[in-house]
Amino acid sequence: MNRTNKILRYVSRRLLQGIPIILAIIVLNFFLLNLAEGDAVDVLAGEAGSATPEYMEQLRAKFGLDKPLPVQLLVYLKNVVTLDLGYSFRHDMPVSKLIVDRFWPTLLLMVSTIILAVGFGILLGLLAAVSLNTWKDAVITVFALITYATPLFWVGLMMIVVFSLNFGWFPTSGMENIAAFHEGFDRVKDIAHHLVLPTITLSLFYLALYTRMMRASMLEQYGLDYVVTARAKGLTERRITFVHVLRNALLPVVTMAGVQVGALIGGSVIVESVFAWPGLGMLAFESLFARDLNLLLGIFLLSSALVVAVNLIVDVIYSFLDPRIEIG
């Protein structure tokens, strides 16, 4: 069997492994929904201002809320599988549509964050490892330690104080200047301008993480036998570092990028609510205040599915990067 075939089989097997996890999360979602005080009918009745008990019973029967729990669970499962995540009464929109609308800003923020954090993390980690035990290494290590310990929302607020309020370089909030009616390239520029501070804020924590990992990974590789062999062959240190060590040291960093996506989503809730970035995180923040549980659960479900998907993608990338990985 050739390699592409093998990889295809591997991908489909991993997809199958992801299904039970998603199912379990849906079931968990259902129980959380039931754990909360009051059901959708209570919410509706509250919205309407007045409702007789008979009318509420009628509504419950209409939504199937009078049925036994297992039946409700099955209905819920069917709904989720058909991408029906319920209705957000606050926004007067189906949850799934609302979530899809708000997904793109979050994706933009996350992708730019990953690029920045992984890129600079690798660079700084490399620099620290190459100049081990010098002042450069010390500065980078201290920087990583401090950013690793800083709460994201605080960094965001301090960024606003310094760069928006004091210097006036960047806007304080939002994704674009809607009142300006920018079109085409101007609009892209406007969005990029708004993107700078949220991206830097969200990157900092992961930057610290990747820097530390890259440094440790480089140092580990330097101690291995093949480096000794390379030195014995008379290769220059430069070549050893960039051609031999760097490639091998990158592997754990790639895996980590996948593992950290869940944390990245959590971080984006905070960063988006600091910068009023109109993505999923901001939506989650709003739904907290509106007590819109359906919406919150929908966001939760989507972000879990996203983590499963990204982990799958990272595993596949990994198997391409490192042919030694057994995938059969």
Added chain:
Amino acid sequence: MIDFWKRFSRNRSAVFGLAILLTVLFVASIASLIYPEDPFRLAGKPLSGPGLNGFLLGSDSLGRDVASGIAHGAKTSLLIGLIATLAAVFIGIIFGAFSGYYGGRIDDLLMRVTEIFQTIPSFVFAILLVAIMKPSIESIVIAITVVSWPGVARLVRAEFLSLKNREFVQACHTLGMSDLRIMLREILPNCLSPIIVIGSLMVATAILIESGLAFLGLGDPNIMSWGFQIGAGRTMLRSAWWVCTFPGIAILITVLAINLVGEGLNDALNPRLRERQ
């Protein structure tokens, strides 16, 4: 013990971290002495700058003393961090021990559950849990516990896997000890050092999660916390920078100190690891 301290103090930054941590602990323990009044109380002129009107670190828009809030908030952060970590370590040990010791189907089942909890984005899950249970100190502790135990479970499982076939365990079997006794009295004490290290680092994460929750308005409304102070001060960012700045520095310093101590513990408890580097 002296030997342990010798190895710990070889890492200077860890000693530095420990000193900061002890200071924070000290401030937390005397918070009610130096600021006997309720930190939510109106203490003077609103929005006074640091050093003005008798406020060491200024006051916020409702005239609450920022310094008093930080002192009382230290208690909240450390307490929540500690309790949630202890609970998470407890659950993690149970899952990891049974999984690693028995293997087979039990291992499969327990690890599947762990995997699910590891997949779920932890901070979003914590938000959801607190929102559903209504914000209170108990619900915050429960939420942090629920999202942080899987790491411990994995670690304990790996330790148990590597220890369960050692000779001393086999000797225990021959002596006719019960499984539970072997797990608790023989294997567990042998994997305490990595558990202590991961636990100390988890306290730092727990404090960060707690402050994030409080910042989003999911803190206990009756208890002062650093995250709440920052969340309450963010609308005043333009005119009163100090309301947000000082509690943030408090979080940063505390978390940094705990991380440094954790690394020091790691070096001191796993001397072999240190020599390798």
